[in-house]
Amino acid sequence: xxxxxxxxxxxDLSDVRVANRAVVLRHVRLHAPCSRADIAAHTGLNxxxxxxLVTELIQRRLLRETGLTENRVGRPATMLxxxxxxxxGLGLQVGxxxxxxxxxDLGGNRLLTWRRAFAAPTVPAEETVRALAALARRAVTxxxxxxxxxxxxxxxxxxxxxxxxxxxxxxxxxxxxxxxxAELRRALREPxxxxxxxxxxxxxxxxxxxxxxxAGTADLVHxxxxxxxxxxxxxxxxxxxxxxxxxxxxxxxxxxxxxxACACGRHGCLAALTGVDAVVRRVLPDAERDGPVTDYLPxxxxxxxxxxxxxDTVLTGLTxxxxxxxxxxxILANLIDPQVVVVGGxxxxxxxxxxxxxxxxxxxxxxxxxxxRLEASTLGSAATALGGATAALATVxxxxxxxx
Amino acid sequence: xxxxxxxxxxxDLSDVRVANRAVVLRHVRLHAPCSRADIAAHTGLNxxxxxxLVTELIQRRLLRETGLTENRVGRPATMLxxxxxxxxGLGLQVGxxxxxxxxxDLGGNRLLTWRRAFAAPTVPAEETVRALAALARRAVTxxxxxxxxxxxxxxxxxxxxxxxxxxxxxxxxxxxxxxxxAELRRALREPxxxxxxxxxxxxxxxxxxxxxxxAGTADLVHxxxxxxxxxxxxxxxxxxxxxxxxxxxxxxxxxxxxxxACACGRHGCLAALTGVDAVVRRVLPDAERDGPVTDYLPxxxxxxxxxxxxxDTVLTGLTxxxxxxxxxxxILANLIDPQVVVVGGxxxxxxxxxxxxxxxxxxxxxxxxxxxRLEASTLGSAATALGGATAALATVxxxxxxxx
Numbered sequence: 001x002x003x004x005x006x007x008x009x010x011x012d013l014s015d016v017r018v019a020n021r022a023v024v025l026r027h028v029r030l031h032a033p034c035s036r037a038d039i040a041a042h043t044g045l046n047x048x049x050x051x052x053l054v055t056e057l058i059q060r061r062l063l064r065e066t067g068l069t070e071n072r073v074g075r076p077a078t079m080l081x082x083x084x085x086x087x088x089g090l091g092l093q094v095g096x097x098x099x100x101x102x103x104x105d106l107g108g109n110r111l112l113t114w115r116r117a118f119a120a121p122t123v124p125a126e127e128t129v130r131a132l133a134a135l136a137r138r139a140v141t142x143x144x145x146x147x148x149x150x151x152x153x154x155x156x157x158x159x160x161x162x163x164x165x166x167x168x169x170x171x172x173x174x175x176x177x178x179x180x181x182a183e184l185r186r187a188l189r190e191p192x193x194x195x196x197x198x199x200x201x202x203x204x205x206x207x208x209x210x211x212x213x214x215a216g217t218a219d220l221v222h223x224x225x226x227x228x229x230x231x232x233x234x235x236x237x238x239x240x241x242x243x244x245x246x247x248x249x250x251x252x253x254x255x256x257x258x259x260x261a262c263a264c265g266r267h268g269c270l271a272a273l274t275g276v277d278a279v280v281r282r283v284l285p286d287a288e289r290d291g292p293v294t295d296y297l298p299x300x301x302x303x304x305x306x307x308x309x310x311x312d313t314v315l316t317g318l319t320x321x322x323x324x325x326x327x328x329x330x331i332l333a334n335l336i337d338p339q340v341v342v343v344g345g346x347x348x349x350x351x352x353x354x355x356x357x358x359x360x361x362x363x364x365x366x367x368x369x370x371x372x373r374l375e376a377s378t379l380g381s382a383a384t385a386l387g388g389a390t391a392a393l394a395t396v397x398x399x400x401x402x403x404x
Numbered sequence: 405x406x407x408x409x410x411x412x413x414x415x416d417l418s419d420v421r422v423a424n425r426a427v428v429l430r431h432v433r434l435h436a437p438c439s440r441a442d443i444a445a446h447t448g449l450n451x452x453x454x455x456x457l458v459t460e461l462i463q464r465r466l467l468r469e470t471g472l473t474e475n476r477v478g479r480p481a482t483m484l485x486x487x488x489x490x491x492x493g494l495g496l497q498v499g500x501x502x503x504x505x506x507x508x509d510l511g512g513n514r515l516l517t518w519r520r521a522f523a524a525p526t527v528p529a530e531e532t533v534r535a536l537a538a539l540a541r542r543a544v545t546x547x548x549x550x551x552x553x554x555x556x557x558x559x560x561x562x563x564x565x566x567x568x569x570x571x572x573x574x575x576x577x578x579x580x581x582x583x584x585x586a587e588l589r590r591a592l593r594e595p596x597x598x599x600x601x602x603x604x605x606x607x608x609x610x611x612x613x614x615x616x617x618x619a620g621t622a623d624l625v626h627x628x629x630x631x632x633x634x635x636x637x638x639x640x641x642x643x644x645x646x647x648x649x650x651x652x653x654x655x656x657x658x659x660x661x662x663x664x665a666c667a668c669g670r671h672g673c674l675a676a677l678t679g680v681d682a683v684v685r686r687v688l689p690d691a692e693r694d695g696p697v698t699d700y701l702p703x704x705x706x707x708x709x710x711x712x713x714x715x716d717t718v719l720t721g722l723t724x725x726x727x728x729x730x731x732x733x734x735i736l737a738n739l740i741d742p743q744v745v746v747v748g749g750x751x752x753x754x755x756x757x758x759x760x761x762x763x764x765x766x767x768x769x770x771x772x773x774x775x776x777r778l779e780a781s782t783l784g785s786a787a788t789a790l791g792g793a794t795a796a797l798a799t800v801x802x803x804x805x806x807x808x
Contacts (some may be wrong), residue, residue, distance in 0.1 A: 168772070210588060231739065236644070240740065246741040248741075250740075334653055337651040367564070367668070368653065372647065
């Protein structure tokens, strides 16, 4: 029906060139290898414009010619692909028990994925910043050693992220008002590339939108696993940020006033019912016998093994967790109406036992006929870092030429 | 930080002219009276472009010259305003106990606001369609009699609205799979203007965005009053529709599993705790003595009078309703992070007694520091119809010339 648009922007000729450059890059990303004539035919740009843009993009090493030709009537065409070689984006992620760095090139190829066991919730923020900087430096050294320019770096954090990369609150990490982007820039000695910070959920949904099983879906949510649950939402093709950038805080939606205590001080929040620590505690009552769990991977492995073996306690527990998950997702479905909700982290690892119950609950609680799809992420536990690396390339993809 | 944009669109010269026309119209709407030179100075368009666009817009009677001149150095300038005279948009709204029609001109002036008592929930859908068509016809006759062209008509409905103006579900009206736009077009004998349908909440937030006390706010929610509660959301300046257009169904968010029965079959949904029928039943236990209430205005008047008189039962009841309202809005605030939530209908009429408790609850339940504002709408109970009339003018405001 109707739409409320962002205010119209006046269009001048340099804007037109930036917009058209983005159109060409996008077309090649989605349809490579393709010829100049293909681009003109499918984008509606005229041939002279395409030719001029392609020449510039080849000079700046954002496109390259493959030398292939198409078999068709008329003159054989030179085929174009994105030039993956010269530029890379970096993404970092602060998880419950590890730090992750991912690098991708403009063509979407993963150049590296490194993990480092690190219990960020148990150490001071400064130490986490130092560890992030050390990991980023190693990745930058590797990439520049390969002759690539790093265009940017984005860190994903389980918490609120404000303007200028300040983290006002990350409850599971114990952070308050941490100027993370500025501290990281300082720790990296003011690098020649952009340093951004975003929520883990926002970056994970960006990774889904680009690289996941539902890539290109215009209305898509990624629900992170972990101790703090966040919902990254793409609505109508755009990231839903909210007025202060604080959208997506689904972890403390109250589902069961009589439920278990939550870190936020209330009872029965979605995170207290379906967060990784809550799930481990629920289905492995002995897990905390030797003290608090700070490394979740072995516990998730144990749960999977017991579930595969048909352990009744574990199966009953996971079904119950699945029902709460479906209940939580139904609130999101009724309010935001995504086409697909993709779950990550431990929710993806335990999906075979969680999702059937979750889908039944979701369907029963969705007002509109036919609930949205609820699926496990196929991106693994580095989705946030992958999204961070993708985000670091966003300005080039929007048609701005790299400054390095 | 980063943004996920809609796919870039190739820009050609006719697109540029449409976009620039929208920029000029918007500038005049916000800053009239203003001169051609003002427009050029503030929009970044060059003077020749502005001059050509203004000439065209005057010819099409979208702008007019006032003849006023500014006192300033140099040649006196001819001042421009939107030409309100020639075109109008119509909005209709199906309420719990009335139909409303509003007409506005391009300058945002309300040309008429007519109400007709009508208990849509108690009559067959065909009868409601006939009554809507009769009301629309009267308004069109009035407007064309004044020499105005009607550019479009949009109806707001408390329920789900799908593509092509079909209403798959409107529980309070008893509608299922009603092709409302098509039936209304037929009842109006295929009029020469567009006929659209949208949810009451979407149209109400459009009215807020344009005409309300928080006009221009980029992240804004209008929460309708009435028996079915809906949330119309503008996020980042754009209406949040969802993948199937079914976003905003906040009425059946479950707040209290031990609460009163809801029309949806569950207990303690937001609508069952704060909908107009629930509020009347909660604070006026005698209201249904003579049968079901089908006309809410007198009951709201009674509640206001009793509250003003300090009636304990009513004040306690309204405080409790206010707490549930704040609870419901906190879910919206945590998930979507609007800057302002504006409440309409009976929630606005009872705001002095509802909002203090609601704000306290909202603040306590918002994870981010400092909750969003929660305010009463100043648009009155015709907000949806006003938004419908505004929506009907959207294509012209987007820079497309009227076809009538």
